[in-house]
Amino acid sequence: MRPFLRTLSILWLVLWLPLAQANSPEIRHWQLDNGARVYFVQTETLPIVDLRVTFDAGAARDGEQAGLARLTNSLLSQGAAGLNADELALAFESVGARYSSGSERDMAWLQLRSLTRPEALTAATDTLAMILAAPEFPEADLERQRRQMLVALQAERQSPPTIAERALYEALYGDHPYASAPQGTEDSVxxxxxxxxxxxxxxxxxxxxxxxxxVGDLSANEARELSERLLADLPAGDRAPQLPEPEPPEPQTVHIPYPSAQTHVLIGQLGIARGDEDYFPLYVGNHILGGSGLVSMLVHEMRERRGLSYSSYSYFVPSAERGPFILGTQVRADRTGEALEVLENLFVEFRAEGPSADRLQAAQENITGSFPLNIDSNRKIVGYVSMIGFYGLPLDHLDTFIGQVEAVTQAAIVSSFQNRLDPEHRVRILVGPEGILADEDE
Structure with a gap:
């Protein structure tokens, strides 16, 4: 058995070390005459190209018409340049291309995967160019999409986690554009x-x-020609204006009655924007606190020590402006008060003292060891590159990622958690049966 294990260990090192030691992809950047910003990574492993066009056109731009950004994005491929939805889908399928789209609070995007064979790539990108610049928004398709959105919204009433998330954003952001859920409301849709x-x-x-x-098997010149052809028919336009900075909320507890045996708990406060100088200490610290699944401090305390909850977690949502920092769990309804106390006390303790040296080292090894798997395909890389371009992060963000994680210290984690997070401005959301707390904030 031991020789087998020794052989397996050697094989694992042979396979893993090249990934871990490989350089991150080189990102090239240019701007077209019409103002579009382009980011390109050349890969040569497969004859495939992945591309993603991202617009500052997410739900934060809905204004008083919640759901508008998502409805607009979903209708782009339903008819364009005289072709209906079926004809556009066939145009992609006939050359083996895959199209998708989506939208969230900050952004909306369209994504394409195509073979690099010239006739296939040209046909696929020409179809995408039509969808981008000449959508027709047919009335019948709009009504169909509206019905689908309404069905989804009705289904959300039966989903305590979704109810809790919507309520958290509303309580946390108030009049700020981030308060608006991307899916809108039944009335707004x-x-x-x-x-x-x-x-x-x-x-x-x-x-x-x-x-x-x-991202794909193209030369820089080919990528430049592709970008110019794809975006040539878009009007120049301007960047969307910067969003306002959100104000910290007053502390409050919102209890939403729901007939269930469990209480879904979210505790949120304002976190950080993309590009924040404390990003890496906060990222590593959160990995230790509640971002690493079953080995996190939250799971150890809530599940292993106290038997309160199988699932407990924490995470940041870095955004164009300060996105939320969230602690979450699901607990038996009659132990809601105890769970809240444990969650909040553990957070306060972690904010004051940070992690142990052993936990910090284990987290750094886990993050850096798994990082190569996050950039092991064109599709994963194009997501990172799109994020870097959209938020204006340094082009060497991926190249310096491991070094930045390894440089995080216990003192930096404590300092960043104390500078960026304030338990005095927390919002609690409880979705569960009546009478789960003896006293709640008004």
Whole structure:
């Protein structure tokens, strides 16, 4: 048995070390004459190219029409340049290309995977160019998509985690654009019009508001030609204006009655924006606190020591402006008060003292050891490159990632948690049966 294990260990090192020691992908950047920002990574492993066009056109731009950004994005491929949805889908399928799209609070995107064979790539990108610049937003498809959104919203009423998340953002952000859920509300979705969709597309789906990420087996010249051809018909436009800075909320507890045996708990406060100088200490610290699954401090305390909950976690949502920091768990309803006390006390203790040296070392080894797997495919790389371009992060972000993680100290974690997080401005959301707390904030 021992010789077998020794052989297996050697094989694992042979396979893993090249990944761990490999350089991160080199990112090249240029800006087109129409203002579009382009980021390119050349890979030569497969004859495939992945590209993603991202716009500052997420739910934070909805204004008073919640759900507008998502409805607009979902309708782009339903009809364009005289072709209906089936014809556009066939145009992609006939050359083996895959199209997808999506939107969240900060952004909306369209993504394409294609073979690099010239005739296939040209056909696929020409189809995508039509969807980008000449969508028709057919009325019948808009109504169908509206019905789908309403069905999804009705289903959310039966989902305590979704109810809790929506309530957290509303309580945490108040009048700020981040308070608006990307999926909208039933009332807001019913009120959306085709005219509003057209106006939203004209305002935000412009070259000046676009970031194009390209990853694949292309030369730099080929990537430049592709970017110019793909975005040539987009109007120049301007970048969307910067969002306002959110104000810290007053501490409060929101209890949403729900007939269940468990209480879904979220405790949130303002976290950080992308590019924050404390990002890496906070990232590593959160990995230790509640971001590493079954080995996190939260799970150890809540599950192993006290038997309160199988699932407990914490995470940051770095965004264009300060996204939330969230602690979460699900507990038996009659132990909700105890769970809240444990969660909040553990956070306060961690904020004051930070992790032990052993926990810090284990977290750094875990993060750096798994990092190569995060960039082991074109699709994963294009997601990172798109994020780097959209948020204006340094081009060497991936190249310096491991070094930045390894440089984090216990003192840096304590300092960053104390500088960026304040338990006096926390919001609690409880979704569960009546009478789960003896006293709640008004």
């Amino acid at each position: 019913r009120a959306l019009s085709r005219e509003a969709v057209v106006e939203f597309h004209e305002q935000y789906y412009t070259a000046g508001n676009a970031v194009l990420a390209i």
